[in-house]
Amino acid sequence: MNIPRTSFPRIVIIGGGFAGVALAKKLSKQEVQVVLLDKHNYHTFQPLLYQVSTGGLEPDSIAYPIRKILKDFPNFHFRLANVEEINTLENKVLTNIGELKFDYLVVASGAETNYFGNTEIEKKSMAMKTIPESLNLRSLILENFEDALLTSDLNERNALMNFVIVGGGPTGVELAGALAEIKKGILPKDYPDLDTRLAQIHIIQSSDCILKGMSAQASEKAEDFLEKLGVNVWKNVRVTNYDGKTVTTNTDLTFETATLVWAAGVKGANIKGLDAGEFVTKSDRLIVDEFNQVKGLKNIFAIGDIACMITNECPQGLPMMAQPAIQQGKQLGENMVRLIEEQPMQPFVYNDKGAMATIGRNKAVVDLPKFKFQGVFAWYVWMFVHLFFLIGFRNRMVVFINWVYNYIRFDREARLIIRPFKKKLKS
Amino acid sequence: MNIPRTSFPRIVIIGGGFAGVALAKKLSKQEVQVVLLDKHNYHTFQPLLYQVSTGGLEPDSIAYPIRKILKDFPNFHFRLANVEEINTLENKVLTNIGELKFDYLVVASGAETNYFGNTEIEKKSMAMKTIPESLNLRSLILENFEDALLTSDLNERNALMNFVIVGGGPTGVELAGALAEIKKGILPKDYPDLDTRLAQIHIIQSSDCILKGMSAQASEKAEDFLEKLGVNVWKNVRVTNYDGKTVTTNTDLTFETATLVWAAGVKGANIKGLDAGEFVTKSDRLIVDEFNQVKGLKNIFAIGDIACMITNECPQGLPMMAQPAIQQGKQLGENMVRLIEEQPMQPFVYNDKGAMATIGRNKAVVDLPKFKFQGVFAWYVWMFVHLFFLIGFRNRMVVFINWVYNYIRFDREARLIIRPFKKKLKS
Incomplete structure (x- = not known):
């Protein structure tokens, strides 16, 4: 170089x-x-x-x-x-x-x-750590609904509409909440030919609570929010494998899905x-x-x-x-x-400013060092903090406009399959 | 189905x-x-x-x-x-x-x-008819500048920084103008290690004027605008081939470039x-x-x-x-x-509302049926018309914010290589 x-x-x-x-x-x-x-x-x-x-x-x-x-x-x-x-x-x-x-x-x-050595899950599941990965997931979700229209096999159709998210950390919880809102507000209008009520959203957590790093209060409230949105929260269940169709666990539970999001570890x-x-x-x-x-x-x-x-x-x-x-x-x-300059270095002291997660519209949980709160106000705090830390004035403006628009219109317009993930059509 | x-x-x-x-x-x-x-x-x-x-x-x-x-x-x-x-x-x-x-x-x-049957140009050149194609071109332009930093061969470096656009229609003209503005305002700051003044932008038109479908006045003014921005306009030159490095023409002219944009026909x-x-x-x-x-x-x-x-x-x-x-x-x-309803159909009558093209900041040409004008006012008209015809309120807001920001800050922030075009890095 x-x-x-x-x-x-x-x-x-x-x-x-x-x-x-x-x-x-x-x-x-x-x-x-x-x-x-x-x-x-x-x-x-x-x-x-x-x-x-x-x-x-x-x-x-x-x-x-x-x-x-x-x-x-x-x-x-x-x-x-x-x-x-x-x-x-x-x-x-x-x-x-x-x-x-x-x-x-x-x-x-x-x-x-972190797939913990499970190469089959690594190959068949979706991750969400980079922008290309997130766009692949966006394409896959939309492609699955387009494909659900094409099959007359009910089991296959349901599997195409189901989502299984492994991992109850902030990523899993926030994704599950967003999917639940899409299921309610957007899918019935976009896919009038499908019975989108049959779409299921599962979140699977191996330990006994979600949002493990946060307070018990936040964890319980988040679970409550998710259940109100229609998300199935499974605790003390560990996913053992996924062959691209069926998710198996360490219990009798199995799930049929075309979309497994792996947010279970880093x-x-x-x-x-x-x-x-x-x-x-x-x-x-x-x-x-x-x-x-x-x-x-x-x-x-x-x-x-x-x-x-x-x-x-x-x-x-x-x-x-x-x-x-x-x-x-x-x-x-x-x-x-x-x-x-050959001066002595100063030791790092972590200033814990707390943690937060959003579950959906008017629903967030915030743990500050001195206060813990949940609901509408927490949701505003979440948005403000995220806008503040986003780099770039233009980015902040565009994100803000999108959030205001999405809030008022109950919408999410970037449902675009720009680069197909499953199959390549002539472009 | x-x-x-x-x-x-x-x-x-x-x-x-x-x-x-x-x-x-x-x-x-x-x-x-x-x-x-x-x-x-x-x-x-x-x-x-x-x-x-x-x-x-x-x-x-x-x-x-x-x-x-x-x-x-x-x-x-x-x-x-x-x-x-x-x-x-x-x-x-x-x-x-x-x-x-x-x-x-x-x-x-x-x-x-339309490549007019030239399969080598089809394989080696970039088109811009779809969003994936436009994103590929965005990635390639940025990747070429990153690569220009890596070579000590001056000819290769210049070729990586040169752009040849074939076709002097609105697409070619608008792209050439935008590239000229990037060369002036963004590249010197983004690539201080490169002498970006050496980057050349060529637009090649086979006939004797650019913007052929518009008035002579618009065509001449557009050419004038392009030349002021430092774009080399070649008329009466027909590109005969491109092997990925050298553009050959029906004249003695050849161009060395890593980026050939084919906007010469549909x-x-x-x-x-x-x-x-x-x-x-x-x-x-x-x-x-x-x-x-x-x-x-x-x-x-x-x-x-x-x-x-x-x-x-x-x-x-x-x-x-x-x-x-x-x-x-x-x-x-x-x-x-x-x-x-078994009623007689009405024949279509085309209502020609005119044509327009933008060359850059404050520089556009507009032909209306009754008026022809160029410059700042034409540029505002161009923007207003494009915002008006864009589908979706959110899209209009986001485009508007981007335009205002780009105008005030002389910037274009979406210079992101989200999906590399030339080579795949671990993502």
Whole structure:
């Protein structure tokens, strides 16, 4: 990679998610050369991916060009690259577009879907961690309803209209709620030839509550909201397999569906060269100390979802959410300047701002450190916070317009099969 | 296709473009059964496709779900289908999802890119007739600039930054203008490591003027606008081949480019069973009479780009634009009711409302029947007319916000490589 060396130390950041972007911004005015690598040329606002899958938002309004974020920063370079290996002995990264030496490396590669080794589920199910994946799910849902019109086999038709979501975390809950609203408000009008009341939405959670990371109050209320929307919530059920038609579980329960969404787990998006050894957890995250330094590696750091920072409050590591990522990115930016100036670094202290999830129209649950509330007000708070953290004024405006429109009209207009997922028609 | 027969006559419409949708709306309250077939589940607002390719608009805001257009019409059915053949003897269409009998058939399948038999150009060039094609072009442009950073071969780098557009019609002119603005306003900030001044934009026209269908005044002014924006306009030059690297012409001129956009011709998107015989023109359009009836076929009609209606003013057939399509769709809707009621049909009279093209910021050319004007006011008229004809309130709002934002900020934020066109990175 022909990036000229300067007299400044070179910091290579892998990943332009919440953590990587927060770090880059902090380093913008410093005497360092920064190279940011990402396999996409845009930052993705992951918390709203489920709205892309369900036609509520355009994909382009939850993405933001990384080059634009960096454009006013001197000494910054972006390269669209897939990092294939990290060589910790020679201080270089190997990518699909060549090698790059670093003085400091920050791994901010995020998380990826964890199938826990089940390759059949991996092959047959849908994930929702990236914009292309979310668009594939959007296409599949719509294609399934088009196909339901074509079959006279009732079982097949029902399977095409059913949805099974595995995992009762925020992603699963928010997706289930959105699907329930589509079933009620949009499908009967779009598909008058189908009895869309027969469409079933199931959410399957292996433990005894949904939204496990939140308060009992939030969890119970969310379950209540889901059930009122007609979603079937199954707890203490573990999915064992999916052959593309039938979902089997560790109980007698089975489900017939053409759409299985796997939101049951994430793991660190680890990279060869750092993916084994003392610093890797069971779920492929990198164990870091309070300075986000990877255990035993002086000039290599990890921030965001990939980093596992164990604290007294979080013995399993900080939660894999936007807030720890942003806070770690900012703090590491300050610490790297201290490190280069040979000042002592400051330990990271997580400021837990709480968690929230939306289930549907006027229905959300919010846990703040001091208050917990659910319902309409929580829903407004949820929307405000998401608009606030979305990058880009234009994105905020477009998302806002869509939300107002969807709210007033009970609609979601981006129900477009732009790239078919199941079969290719002549385009 | 299991669509139950009713006592009403069945009208099958192939294509949900301007013509098909206008016809469907006219038939909404009539005693007919209508089946609309399209290979996409959305209507595309084709005049703005070039803004999708150049990152100015989201694809989702120039598309509109066809099912939503039809949702309040009784006796309407939509099927996502690729029509493979028309059987005029047995009055049925054959599709990838089965056969369908009709009483009346309306072909509104539009136009497709015409490569005039050059399969190498067809394989190596980019077209811009559909949303997926426009998104492919968007990805390719951005990927080429990312690749330009990776090569130290100056010729290769320049070729990656050059654009050759073949065809000086509205599509070619509007795309060239948009690329020139991107070159000036966005590329230098996004790619500080590249000398983007070296990027060249060429538009090649085989005849002696661009915007051939418009007035001499509009054509000259458009050329003037393009040249001021730094676009190289080549007239009386015909492209003979493109091997993926070098564009050859019928003159000594050659161009090195990684991006050839083929906007040099369209032909009717004709369908087997109607694609030969007395009613087909050289460019695959169906010759229709003043009632849009296909020559010699009593119950088969054609409207929009696929229909070639020869009038005194237009001996080559009406222009392949939105206005004739919309007007023919509406008129045919009324005529079909007359036909079914055994009343005499009324001949179609084209109301020429003029033509317009935009070249860039504050630069457009407008030919109205009584006035011709160019510049800032023409640009406002262009925007107003396009917003007005766009389907859907939400789409209009989102497009409007994008235009205001792009105008104020000299920006185009949808420069996202969501589905890579050239190479697949891990996603």
